[in-house]
Amino acid sequence: MSEERHPLDHLLRADRLPHIWCPGCGIGIAMRCLVLALEELRIPLDRTVVVSGIGCSARVAGYVRLDGFHTTHGRAIPFATGLKLANPDLTVIVFSGDGDLAAIGGNHLIHAARRNVDLTVICVNNFIYGMTGGQSGPTTPLAARSTTTPYGNFEPPFNLPALVAASGAVYVARWTVFHVRRLITALQEAITKRGFSFVEILSPCPTGYLRRNKLGDALDMMRVFKTQSEIRHGAPPAEVGIELGKKLILGKFVDLERPTYHERMRKQLAAFFIEPYVEKVSEEVEAEEVES
Amino acid sequence: MSEERHPLDHLLRADRLPHIWCPGCGIGIAMRCLVLALEELRIPLDRTVVVSGIGCSARVAGYVRLDGFHTTHGRAIPFATGLKLANPDLTVIVFSGDGDLAAIGGNHLIHAARRNVDLTVICVNNFIYGMTGGQSGPTTPLAARSTTTPYGNFEPPFNLPALVAASGAVYVARWTVFHVRRLITALQEAITKRGFSFVEILSPCPTGYLRRNKLGDALDMMRVFKTQSEIRHGAPPAEVGIELGKKLILGKFVDLERPTYHERMRKQLAAFFIEPYVEKVSEEVEAEEVES
Amino acid sequence: MSVEPTVHTPSRAVRRPRGRVFLLTERCKGCRFCVEFCPRHVLAMSDRFNSKGYHVPAVIAEELCTDCKMCELLCPEFAIYVVRLEEER
Amino acid sequence: MSVEPTVHTPSRAVRRPRGRVFLLTERCKGCRFCVEFCPRHVLAMSDRFNSKGYHVPAVIAEELCTDCKMCELLCPEFAIYVVRLEEER
Amino acid sequence: MSRWEVKIAGFGGQGIILAGYLLGKAAAVYDRRHATMVQSYGPEARGSACNSQVIIADEPIYYPYLTEPDVLIAMSQEAYARFAPEVKPGGLVLIERDLVAPDAGRLRDEGPGEDTVRLYALPATKIAEELGHRIVANIVMLGFLCALAPIVSPSGMREAVRSSLPKSAIELNLMAFEAGYERGRLSRSADDRV
Amino acid sequence: MSRWEVKIAGFGGQGIILAGYLLGKAAAVYDRRHATMVQSYGPEARGSACNSQVIIADEPIYYPYLTEPDVLIAMSQEAYARFAPEVKPGGLVLIERDLVAPDAGRLRDEGPGEDTVRLYALPATKIAEELGHRIVANIVMLGFLCALAPIVSPSGMREAVRSSLPKSAIELNLMAFEAGYERGRLSRSADDRV
Amino acid sequence: MKRGPAVLTGVHFINGDVACAEGALAAGCRFFAGYPITPATEIAERMAERLPEVGGTFIQMEDEIASISAVLGASWAGVKAMTATSGPGFSLMMENLGFGYMTETPCVIVNVQRGGPSTGLPTLVGQGDMMQARWGSHGDYETIALAPSSAQEMFDLTIAAFNLSEKYRLPVLIMSDAVIGHITERVIIPPEEEIPIVNRKRFTGPRETYLPYLPEDDLVPPMVAAGEGYRVYITGLTHDERGYPSTSPDAQERLVRRLAEKVRRNARDIIRLEERGMEDADVVLVAYGISARVAYRAMELARAAGRRVGWLRLITVWPFPEERLRELAARVRAFIVPELNLGQIAREVERCAAGRALTIPVLRPGGAVHDPREILAAIEEASHV
Amino acid sequence: MKRGPAVLTGVHFINGDVACAEGALAAGCRFFAGYPITPATEIAERMAERLPEVGGTFIQMEDEIASISAVLGASWAGVKAMTATSGPGFSLMMENLGFGYMTETPCVIVNVQRGGPSTGLPTLVGQGDMMQARWGSHGDYETIALAPSSAQEMFDLTIAAFNLSEKYRLPVLIMSDAVIGHITERVIIPPEEEIPIVNRKRFTGPRETYLPYLPEDDLVPPMVAAGEGYRVYITGLTHDERGYPSTSPDAQERLVRRLAEKVRRNARDIIRLEERGMEDADVVLVAYGISARVAYRAMELARAAGRRVGWLRLITVWPFPEERLRELAARVRAFIVPELNLGQIAREVERCAAGRALTIPVLRPGGAVHDPREILAAIEEASHV
Ligand SMILES: Cc1ncc(C[n+]2csc(CCOP(=O)(O)OP(=O)(O)O)c2C)c(N)n1
Ligand SMILES: Cc1ncc(C[n+]2csc(CCOP(=O)(O)OP(=O)(O)O)c2C)c(N)n1
Ligand code: SF4
Ligand code: SF4
Ligand code: SF4
Ligand code: SF4
Ligand code: SF4
Numbered sequence A, B: 001m002s003e004e005r006h007p008l009d010h011l012l013r014a015d016r017l018p019h020i021w022c023p024g025c026g027i028g029i030a031m032r033c034l035v036l037a038l039e040e041l042r043i044p045l046d047r048t049v050v051v052s053g054i055g056c057s058a059r060v061a062g063y064v065r066l067d068g069f070h071t072t073h074g075r076a077i078p079f080a081t082g083l084k085l086a087n088p089d090l091t092v093i094v095f096s097g098d099g100d101l102a103a104i105g106g107n108h109l110i111h112a113a114r115r116n117v118d119l120t121v122i123c124v125n126n127f128i129y130g131m132t133g134g135q136s137g138p139t140t141p142l143a144a145r146s147t148t149t150p151y152g153n154f155e156p157p158f159n160l161p162a163l164v165a166a167s168g169a170v171y172v173a174r175w176t177v178f179h180v181r182r183l184i185t186a187l188q189e190a191i192t193k194r195g196f197s198f199v200e201i202l203s204p205c206p207t208g209y210l211r212r213n214k215l216g217d218a219l220d221m222m223r224v225f226k227t228q229s230e231i232r233h234g235a236p237p238a239e240v241g242i243e244l245g246k247k248l249i250l251g252k253f254v255d256l257e258r259p260t261y262h263e264r265m266r267k268q269l270a271a272f273f274i275e276p277y278v279e280k281v282s283e284e285v286e287a288e289e290v291e292s
Numbered sequence C, D: 001m002s003v004e005p006t007v008h009t010p011s012r013a014v015r016r017p018r019g020r021v022f023l024l025t026e027r028c029k030g031c032r033f034c035v036e037f038c039p040r041h042v043l044a045m046s047d048r049f050n051s052k053g054y055h056v057p058a059v060i061a062e063e064l065c066t067d068c069k070m071c072e073l074l075c076p077e078f079a080i081y082v083v084r085l086e087e088e089r
Numbered sequence E, F: 001m002s003r004w005e006v007k008i009a010g011f012g013g014q015g016i017i018l019a020g021y022l023l024g025k026a027a028a029v030y031d032r033r034h035a036t037m038v039q040s041y042g043p044e045a046r047g048s049a050c051n052s053q054v055i056i057a058d059e060p061i062y063y064p065y066l067t068e069p070d071v072l073i074a075m076s077q078e079a080y081a082r083f084a085p086e087v088k089p090g091g092l093v094l095i096e097r098d099l100v101a102p103d104a105g106r107l108r109d110e111g112p113g114e115d116t117v118r119l120y121a122l123p124a125t126k127i128a129e130e131l132g133h134r135i136v137a138n139i140v141m142l143g144f145l146c147a148l149a150p151i152v153s154p155s156g157m158r159e160a161v162r163s164s165l166p167k168s169a170i171e172l173n174l175m176a177f178e179a180g181y182e183r184g185r186l187s188r189s190a191d192d193r194v
Numbered sequence G, H: 001m002k003r004g005p006a007v008l009t010g011v012h013f014i015n016g017d018v019a020c021a022e023g024a025l026a027a028g029c030r031f032f033a034g035y036p037i038t039p040a041t042e043i044a045e046r047m048a049e050r051l052p053e054v055g056g057t058f059i060q061m062e063d064e065i066a067s068i069s070a071v072l073g074a075s076w077a078g079v080k081a082m083t084a085t086s087g088p089g090f091s092l093m094m095e096n097l098g099f100g101y102m103t104e105t106p107c108v109i110v111n112v113q114r115g116g117p118s119t120g121l122p123t124l125v126g127q128g129d130m131m132q133a134r135w136g137s138h139g140d141y142e143t144i145a146l147a148p149s150s151a152q153e154m155f156d157l158t159i160a161a162f163n164l165s166e167k168y169r170l171p172v173l174i175m176s177d178a179v180i181g182h183i184t185e186r187v188i189i190p191p192e193e194e195i196p197i198v199n200r201k202r203f204t205g206p207r208e209t210y211l212p213y214l215p216e217d218d219l220v221p222p223m224v225a226a227g228e229g230y231r232v233y234i235t236g237l238t239h240d241e242r243g244y245p246s247t248s249p250d251a252q253e254r255l256v257r258r259l260a261e262k263v264r265r266n267a268r269d270i271i272r273l274e275e276r277g278m279e280d281a282d283v284v285l286v287a288y289g290i291s292a293r294v295a296y297r298a299m300e301l302a303r304a305a306g307r308r309v310g311w312l313r314l315i316t317v318w319p320f321p322e323e324r325l326r327e328l329a330a331r332v333r334a335f336i337v338p339e340l341n342l343g344q345i346a347r348e349v350e351r352c353a354a355g356r357a358l359t360i361p362v363l364r365p366g367g368a369v370h371d372p373r374e375i376l377a378a379i380e381e382a383s384h385v
C-alpha cells in the first residue's frame, strides 16, 4: 500500500509537496478539483495560466504545474487582465482567497466583472484570513470570533454571488470542497464560459476559523457541508447570502450570454480604420483647461 | 433687478463664487439641492460634514459652508468612515463624482455599504471624468466617445444602484439635476436614514461629455432629463441600468431597515466587559506560525 | 383639475403668488436653464455680457412670475433668485 | 432502481468494480476525510505516525473498495489514490 | 530676425493654445526652424485666463519662456493689461478690437522710441462671425500677424492649418487666415494701427 | 548564575513559543530580572520546525540571540539534531523521551569534561496525556527544567501560568508543572539522566 | 462599556507589537483602523481587544489605503488615531500619507519592517523601508520617524510618536522591524500620571477669526475638529491660510516650505539619540532598531579586544541627526553602519561625514540579523585604515 | 485592424506627452494600461488613439494600482507594456512597482511630475518625486530612471527606457515633469530602421533545463512568456533560481544583491549625461528635466558675465552618476543644483562631493520654474567663496 507517484503528480509541482496547508485545510481539495477539471477539459495546458494574489489559497499558483503567477495581495485580477488582453489565446484562471479577492481586491473583482473580461475567478471562501493567522474578513459570518473580532464579528459579510452578479458576471456558482464532483463540473463550465465567470468554493480553515469558533475540526466542517447544504440552481443571487445556522445554498446561480470585453472591442473598433492614418490635432491641444 | 446676496449665500463660501464649474454644468444644481435639503432638515449644521474625493463634483466640499474635507481621489468614503466612527454625533455626507466613487473608490463604496456605516453618499454621475478633461469611466455609456475611447466606449457601465444594493445599502435612489424638488426630498431621506444611503444624481457635463458626443449643450441634456425620464419607485435595482436611447429610470429603489454598523457594534459588545480586565496571553502568543 | 371641493375664502382664492426676480449678473454663466424652464416665460436671454463675457438673461415679464422658484432652483451658479412679493390686496 | 430494460451480459452485470488503495504516507496529514467519507468503510485511522508525527489511515477492508475514488477526491494532500483492479473473471 | 518670442493671451475657449500651436507648427514643421510652445491656464475647466508662449529660432531653444516678447496677441482686456507692459520696445502688439481697450501711455506709437511698441487692433471676432463662426477669431489673428511680421511663412501657416484640423474645419479656418492676412497687408500702411 | 540562555525547540503546535513565554515571564515579571524571548518558525501555518530563544539575566540584554545555550529543551528529533551540538559544555539538554532518540557522542555525561552536557529525558507527552491532554507536555517540561536548574523560581513559574492562561486551563497546566517539577527533583539524583 | 484601564501600569512580559498597542492606548489613542499583515498584525489584534474596553474604536478596513484614510478622518474628528502595517501595506499608504502631511493631520503609522522588496520574506526581519519612510510619497516634505530597539521602546516611542505628532501636527512614523515587533521582553508601564501627554494645540477663539493654516511661532497652526462649528475646509491641494486652494507658486512656496521648516527648525526637540563610549571612540557604530542591539554586542567584543569603539543609536531616524554626525565626523576615523538593507542610512551618514570620516556600511538585505562578528570585522578593518 | 504606422517618421510639432506615446510605439510597446491624471493624461489619450491602429491594446483601468498590475501581466504575456501617471498615481503604484523589480518584469512607467505633496498643484510643474523614484517602494532595490528635458527626449528616452528595461529586466522610470510633458516642440522621428530596438533575452532551450531566475554573466536571467510551455512560477516572495519561494537568508542575499548589482555593475552602460563648458568650469550646474534648460540660460548669462560655469545635465538620474560627480568634485569649486523640490538630487551631489566641492541647492517647491537669475545669483555666490 505505497507507491511513488500520485496519478496527478504530473499536473503538480510534486517536488514542492507536501504543501504548506494545515491538516484538514480544504484548499488542497479545491486545487485538485481545478487540476482534474483542466485535465478532463483537454484544453492546451501550456496556454493555461493560474494567477493568484497573496494568502493560503493563493499558494495554489505555486503548486500546479502550469504557468503560475503569485502576484501581490489583491492584485491577481488586474494582473490577469493584463495577461489576457496582451495574449487573448491564454486561458487565464484567477485562484485566490476571499480576503484577497473581496477585501483588498474587491474593486478589481467588480470592475473585471463589469468589463466581462474572459477570466475565470475561483475564490476559496474559508470565512477568514488564513495566512495571517485568523483575522476577520468580508466573508466572516456575523458573531464569529477572529483575532480581530475578539468580541464577535458585527460586520455583515458580502454575499459574493450577488456582488459579482450585480457587477456583470456571466457565470456564478458556489460549491464546497465536499461537493467535489459538482465542483469539477462547475469549474469546467466556468473555464469554458466566454466572459467573466466566478466560482466560490466554501472550504474549512481549521486553524484560523474553526478552532477559534469552537466549530470542531475540519472533518466537522466537511460534515456540515455534507448535511447543511441545499442545491438550488438558478437561485436569485440576492437570496444566497450565507448565514450561520441556515442552509448553505449551493449551485449555479447565473449562466447567461453577454458579449465579452474582446467581442465588444472588436465590434466597436471594426467600424474604424478605413482611412489611412492622418496626423491630427487631437482635441488634447484644445483641452487646455483641465486639472487634477 | 440686482441685489447683493443670494438667499443661500450664508450656507456657501460665497467668497469663492463664482465657482470653477463650466457654464451649464449640473454640479452647482446638485450642490444647491444638498444645501436646501440640509437647511430644511434643521439638523445641526455645525455637526454636518461634507467629505469628497477629487474631481469636479468633489469641489462641492469647498463651496458649502460646512466642515468640508477634500481628500484624495477615491478615498472620501474611508475618510468619512473614520470621521463617523470616531465621532458618531456627526452627520457625515460624502459628495463626489462617479469616477471618484465607482472607479478608483469602488471598493470603499461596496465595503461601506456592506458595513452599513451611517453615511450618506451622493454621487454625481456625469458619465465621464470631468476634471481631467473627459476620459471614460465606469459609468460611461457603451459606444460613447471620450478622450480615452476615441473609437467609442466598449466597456459596459456599472448599474450603480444595483451594485450598492447588492453590497448592502439600505437606501438607494436616483434623480437628475432637473428633478430638483424630488432630489431635495431624496437627499433629506438619505441623510436622515440610519445606515448607508446612496443617491445617484445624473448631471450634464457639457465640456467633457456632451460636446464630444454631439449631444448638444447642457440645456439639451436637461431637456433629455425632463422628457426621457421615467419615475419608478421601488424598481428592482437590477433593472435600472442606464442605456443610451432608453428611458432613464429614476426613483427610490431601495429603502429598507437593517441594523447599522454602530447598532450592531453596540449590541455585540454589550455582552462583554462584565468581568474586570485581566491580562491574558492572547492567542497571538501561540499564533506563532503565521505568514505574509 | 383639482377635484377637491373648493372652500371659498374669497380674498385669497383668486390671488396667485407673485415674485420678483433678482440676478447676480457677475455669477451668471449664461446656461439658459432659468429661461428655458421658467413655466411662465418670465425670462429671456439678453444681449448683455457680464465682465467674463457671458450672455446674461433678462426679466421680460415679471408680472407673470408666480414665485415658483424653478429658475432659482435650476441655476447652477446661485446667480438668480426670487423674492415673493407682498400679496396685493 | 433503473427502469431501463436490462440487457443480460451475464459475466459483467453481477460484478462490481474493485479498487486498490495506495497511500503516500509522508504526504498524509491525518485529516481523516478519506476514512470518514469512504462509503464502504474500507479505511480506518491507524496508530502509525509518519515522520512528521501525523497519524495515517490504514486499509482495513480493501475487498470492499468499489473504486469510487471518494477518498482520493477528498484528500487535500494528494496522499491517497485508488487504482482499479482488473476485473475478476 | 533669427528669433521671435510671441505671446498669445486671452480666455480659455478662445483657441489661444491652438493659435500658438499652429504658429509653432508652421515654423517647426514647414519652415524647418526650431520652435517651442508652453502654455499656462487656470484651475477652471472653462473661462479662466490662459496664454501660450511661442519661441521660434534658428538655434535650439533651451529656455522656453519668453524674456521679452517681440509680439503680443491680446484677446482679452486682462491679457492686454497684464502682458502689454512686458513687450520689447519696438515690439508688436495685436489686440482684438472689440474686447480690448488699449490705454494711452507707452503703447501709442509716437515715433520710434525707447519705450514704444507697434499696436494694431482688429475686430477678429466680428470678422470670424462674418465668416461663419466666432471660433476662428484666433486664426484671423494669426493671418493678421503673418502679414505684419515675418515670423513664419504664410504657406507654412496654411499647411499647419491643413494638417492639424479636422477635415470639416479646414476650409473655414483657411478663409479666416486669409481674411486676417489680407487685413494685415492693408494695415501695414493703413489705419488699423492704433 | 547571573545569565541563562535557553532554547526550546520542536514543531509548531507543541507549545514551544508558549513555553518560552512562560519562562521569560516568570523571570521578568515575578523574579524581576531581565528576560527576552525571540522566536523562529517556518512558512507553514502548522507543523513546521519552530523554536524560542530565551535569555534571562540581571543586566539589560542587548543582543537577544543565544550565543551558546545553557539549556536546550528538544521536543523533536530534528530540534535535537540541530541544536544539541550548540549547547555549552556542561550545559543542560532536556529531551522529550518518546520523540527524541539521543545519539551517543558528546552528549553522554561521561564525567565532567570539556565537551559534555547533562542530558535528561522525560516522557513529557505521556505524562501530559495521563494528566488529561497532551497539549500540556510543554509545561511538564518547564516543571522538569525548574527542578533541574535554578533559572526561575518555581513560584514565579506558577504565577506566570496563572496569569497567562485562560481560567479553564490553569488547573491542568499547574498540575502539569508540578508533575514535571516532581520528576525533576527525583531526577536530580535518579536515572532520568541519560 | 469602559471596562479596562487605558494604562496597564505594572511589569509585563509582552512582545513589541503588544507593547506598541499599549503605548498607543497610554498615549490616548482611541481609534485604530488597520489591515492584517505579518509581522504587524498583533498590534491590530491587541487594539481590537483593548480599544472597546476603553471606549475607543477598532475597525479592520478593506485595505491599507482605507485604513490610513480612516485614521486621517478620525484625527479630524479630534481623536488620536493610529494604524500599523508592514512593507507592502506601507507602500500602499504612500499617497494618503502625503495627504496627512499636506493637511497637517496628527496620527501615528507603525511599520514593522520585514524582508523586502515586494512580498519578500513575510515572517523575517528587514530594515529596507527606512528611505521610503522619508521619500515614499510624491512631492517634498519632512517627516518624523522613530526606530524602537526593544519591546519597552515600542511602548515608550509610541507615546513619543503621538506626542510629537500632536505637537507638530503631522503623521509620525514608527519604523520598527520584525524582530522588535515579535521580541518578548520585560516592559514596564508607569503609572498613568507619570506619562507625559501632549495634545494638539486647539483653537478656541471666535469662528470668524479662525484661519486653519495660520501658523504660530513654532510654525504649527492650532487645530480644530470637525463638528466644533468652525466650518473648516481642508484640502490636499496647495492652499492658503484660509485653507482655500491656490495655484500661485507663492502659496506653494509658503506652504511647502513651512511644512518642512516646522520639522527642521524643531529638530533639536525631536531628535533622540543614545550613545556609548563616545568619549574615546575613534570608530563609531551607527545603528538603529534590532541592528543597534547586535552592534552593541559587536562593540562589547571589540572593546574586549582593545578597540576604541563608540555606539550611536538612532532613536530618531528622521529628521536625520545631521548636526551630531557632522560633529563626530570631525573627530572620529570612521563610521560603521550595519543595516538590514543595501545601505540606506549609511548614505545619510556618508553625506554628513562629508569626506572627513570614512563610512563603512555592513549590509545584509534581511532574513536574519547580522552575526556580531561581521560588524567586528568591519571594526577591525576601520581600525587599520 | 492594423492601419497606422507604428513609427511616425517625420518632423512633428507635438507636446512631450504625445512624443512619449510615439516613442513607446516606436520602441515596440503594444500594451498600455493607465488611469487619467494631469499632466500625464495625454499620454494615455494618445495611446488610446494609436494602439488600436497598430494592433495593440489600450485599457483604462479602475485605478493606478490596477494599471501597473495589468502592465506587469502584459509584460509576462511577452508584450512590451507601459503606464503613465503623475505623483498621486505614482504613489499608488509603489507596492506593485516593487513586485516588478522582484520578479524582474520589463516595463516602462512614466511620471509626469506636478507640484506636490498630495494633490498639490495638479496643473503646475514640480520635481518632487525624484527620491521617491529611487526609494518609493518598500525593501531595497536599484532602479533606472531617466529625466527627459524636451519633447524630443520624451520620444528618444521612452525608446531608451524600453530598451534598458528589456535589457536589464526591470521597470524603468521616466521622470518627466509638467513642463516637459506639455511643452510643444519640434520632434523628429527617424525612419523605423534607424531606431535601435533591444528585446529581452528569451530562453528557447528545452523546458526541463529552464531555471527562470538563473542569471547569465550580465546578472540578467533570460525570460520566457506565459503560454510558451515553460510552466514558470513567478512570485514576489524571495525565491531561488527555480523561482520557488525560500525563507533562507542566503536566498535573500543572493536574490536581492543580484537585483541591485545588475544595475550597479552595468552603470556605465546605463548612465547618460550631457555636459557643456566642463573644460574650464570651476562651478558646475547640475540639473535635469525642465530645470536643466533653465540652468542652461543661467549658464549663458553667467558666461556672458565672465564666469567659468559648466553645465551637467542628468539624463540618467538613477543609478546616480556617482563616478562622474566624484571626478568633478576633485577639480571644481562648487556644484549648483537647481531643483523644483526642497533638495533631493542635491543630497546625492552633496554625498558624492564628499566635502571636496561645495554643494549649493537652489530650490523651489514647484508651481513655476526658476527665474534664471536665481541660479545666476547662486553662481555669483559660489564664485566668491
Ligand atoms: C498589501 C498587503 N497587505 C496585507 C498583506 C498580508 N496578507 C497576506 S495574506 C492575507 C489575507 C489572506 O486572506 P485570504 O485571501 O482570505 O486567503 P486565505 O489565507 O484565507 O486563503 C493578508 C492580509 C499582504 N501580503 N499585502
Ligand atoms: C490617485 C489619483 N489618480 C488620478 C487623479 C486625477 N483625477 C482627478 S479627478 C479625476 C476623475 C474625476 O472624475 P469624477 O469622479 O467622475 O468627477 P467629475 O470631475 O466628473 O465630477 C481624476 C482621474 C488624481 N487626482 N489622483
Ligand atoms: S490557515 Fe486555514 S486556510 Fe491557511 S492553510 Fe491553515 S487551514 Fe488552510
Ligand atoms: S468639466 Fe464637466 S463636470 Fe467639470 S465643471 Fe465642466 S461641465 Fe462640470
Ligand atoms: S419663479 Fe418661476 S415663474 Fe418666476 S421667474 Fe422663476 S421660474 Fe419663472
Ligand atoms: S440659470 Fe443662472 S447661470 Fe444660467 S442663465 Fe440663468 S442666471 Fe445665468
Ligand atoms: S475508492 Fe471509494 S470505496 Fe474505495 S477506499 Fe476510496 S472511498 Fe472507499
Ligand code: SF4
Residues within 6 Å of the ligand: D023, D027, D028, D029, D030, D031, D032, D033, D034, D035, D056, D057, D071, D074, D075, D076, D077, D078, D079, D080
Ligand atoms: S484524506 Fe489524505 S491527508 Fe487526510 S487522512 Fe486521508 S490520506 Fe491522510
Ligand SMILES: [Mg+2]
Residues within 6 Å of the ligand: A055, A097, A098, A099, A124, A125, A126, A127, A128, A129, A130
Ligand atoms: Mg480566506
Ligand SMILES: [Mg+2]
Residues within 6 Å of the ligand: B055, B097, B098, B099, B124, B125, B126, B127, B128, B129, B130
Ligand atoms: Mg464624473
